[in-house]
Amino acid sequence: VKNLPIALVFLPAADIPTFVGEGRVSLGITGRDTVAEHATGVQELRRQRAESGKSTPEEDEREIGCEEVMDLGFGSCKLQVQVPEKGPYVKPSDLIGKNIGTSFVHLASDYFARLEREAAADIPNEGSEKTTRKMKTKIIELSGSVEAACALGVADGIVDLVGK
Amino acid sequence: MMAESGETMKAAGLKAIDTVVSSTAVLIKSKAPSNPEIVDLIAARIRGVISKFEMPLFVFSLIVVAAQKYVLCQYNVQREKLPEATKITPGKRAPTINALEEEGWVAVSSMVEKKVIATVMDQLTGVGATDILVLDIANTRAG
Numbered sequence: 405v406k407n408l409p410i411a412l413v414f415l416p417a418a419d420i421p422t423f424v425g426e427g428r429v430s431l432g433i434t435g436r437d438t439v440a441e442h443a444t445g446v447q448e449l450r451r452q453r454a455e456s457g458k459s460t461p462e463e464d465e466r467e468i469g470c471e472e473v474m475d476l477g478f479g480s481c482k483l484q485v486q487v488p489e490k491g492p493y494v495k496p497s498d499l500i501g502k503n504i505g506t507s508f509v510h511l512a513s514d515y516f517a518r519l520e521r522e523a524a525a526d527i528p529n530e531g532s533e534k535t536t537r538k539m540k541t542k543i544i545e546l547s548g549s550v551e552a553a554c555a556l557g558v559a560d561g562i563v564d565l566v567g568k
Numbered sequence: 569m570m571a572e573s574g575e576t577m578k579a580a581g582l583k584a585i586d587t588v589v590s591s592t593a594v595l596i597k598s599k600a601p602s603n604p605e606i607v608d609l610i611a612a613r614i615r616g617v618i619s620k621f622e623m624p625l626f627v628f629s630l631i632v633v634a635a636q637k638y639v640l641c642q643y644n645v646q647r648e649k650l651p652e653a654t655k656i657t658p659g660k661r662a663p664t665i666n667a668l669e670e671e672g673w674v675a676v677s678s679m680v681e682k683k684v685i686a687t688v689m690d691q692l693t694g695v696g697a698t699d700i701l702v703l704d705i706a707n708t709r710a711g
Contacts, residue, residue: 407687408606421596430601431610437591461632470596473611484584486577491569508588515588551580563588564576 418442418507424470432470437483437508437565439470446509457462480568485515487561488554497523501540502560504555509545510562516541616689638708639685641708642677643700645693652673652695656688679705 415423420434421442446469489492493502497519506512517539544559553559577584580626588606601607638660645653654663666675676697680688689700 475597485586486582547589
């Protein structure tokens with residue numbers, strides 16, 4: 405770039421939050437979905453490390469992560485829960501305990517963990533925190549062609565992007 | 569990652585029953601950037617382009633196609649800041665200064681070399697200039 409001491413780097417959209425979050429790259433342009441996926445993953449990792457007592461206080465204090473500066477107004481899409489049109493599932497909670505194919509494992513886990521907590525809260529005696537620690541829904545990581553997972557019998561439902 | 573569309577979903581015999589996240593392209597910054605001033609500067613520049621046009625990617629490609637050497641830069645500034653501002657935009661002969669209806673404010677128009685306009689805009693913002701406009705010059709005899 406001519407009039408500023410900066411370098412432009414092209415990286416895969418899903419990796420950009422990692423590079424920016426680590427502070428090695430200062431600014432990035434990517435989808436809000438990938439930023440949310442990354443942030444959820446980092447939180448999950450921190451929680452696991454805190455629980456296993458492996459993380460040191462210094463590590464936790466180090467400021468990592470990304471923050472959104474502005475909406476650029478293009479490339480809009482939705483990360484949606486999808487099921488076979490002619491299948492037995494009509495609402496998200498029908499998928500609890502089933503197999504879910506997705507490229508967004510952290511967001512999908514977070515989503516179904518919340519659904520499971522809500523469902524458990526509706527049934528007395530099961531509403532305690534302990535019963536919800538282990539997730540019943542199985543999240544299957546797929547890197548592409550996620551929409552084929554249901555037809556091929558790998559998943560009962562998927563969490564995937566739909567463009568607008 | 570963005571291979572999926574509504575068409576693909578229907579073709580695969582699927583229907584959406586809930587939305588986890590609504591997404592668009594966003595500008596993100598590191599919570600601990602190595603150079604905060606430049607980060608804010610670039611963010612301000614991108615905001616300048618985004619707020620003016622619908623399709624930023626298209627505009628970026630237009631910017632690359634630089635046609636003329638000069639652009640016309642106009643802005644409002646408080647009269648007391650005028651010496652600093654005109655040092656940044658001295659113009660070809662001298663800057664044109666017009667009084668504004670508002671007490672203590674003037675409007676400045678000045679030709680600026682296109683290759684330095686981004687830096688000039690940043691500097692003008694720095695001395696308190698507002699409503700900075702950059703206009704293409706369609707034709708000129710200004711040598």
